[in-house]
Amino acid sequence: MxxxxxxxxxxxxxxxxxxxxxxxxxxxxxxxxxxxxFDNLDGLILALNDRTLERLEQALDAAPPPSGEPARDLAALLDIYAAQVDAAPRLWALLIEHSLPDGQSAPEWYRQRIGRLLGRLETVLAPALAHRPGPQATAETAQSARLLWLSVHGLLTAGHAGTIAAVGAAEGRVLAQDLIETYLAGLKARDT
The missing domain is CATH 1.10.10 (Arc Repressor Mutant, subunit A)
Structure with missing residues (x-):
């Protein structure tokens, strides 16, 4: 309740x-x-954020498995993510608006939820970096997943908050798709 x-x-x-x-x-x-x-109000908000992330995880579970083509798979993930944000923009904004007090870190169960979601993104990105040496590919894939998730999340939530319109930019979904395409092109260009 x-x-x-x-x-x-x-x-x-x-x-x-x-x-x-x-x-x-x-x-x-x-x-x-x-x-x-709950230990405190932060614990309640983390539980609420976990519920929001669980809904995303369930939507991803219902989606077809990755095809192995990063551009296609990232576009599919973006569609799912954007639909979740569109359905409850303030809940998704809560993920970045709420922060724990200095010195406190998120509990393990919360970090695991985020880790599972980032793992899905890493799986989709892995083919784009598969030709790099093992440890380098793993590190770059992890970093790329985090960079894309944070960027896309920011664009989608900013779109709902109206801050994108204030700078005269396209809607968050369009900018997020452009970001993904540009990022993948940049990965390819680095290899040539």
């Missing part, structure tokens, strides 16, 4: 709307009761 309430609050008002008092009020409990379920 607490996660459902936090999700509704986030969809209505973003990160600032998620307070212990607001969540507790929606479910008819005292704010202190939330701390029986």
């Amino acid at each position: 607490a996660l459902d309430a936090a999700e509704a609050l986030a969809q209505d008002g973003g990160l600032p709307a998620i307070t212990a008092r607001a969540v507790a009020g929606r479910i008819g409990y005292a704010a202190g009761t939330l701390y029986n379920l």
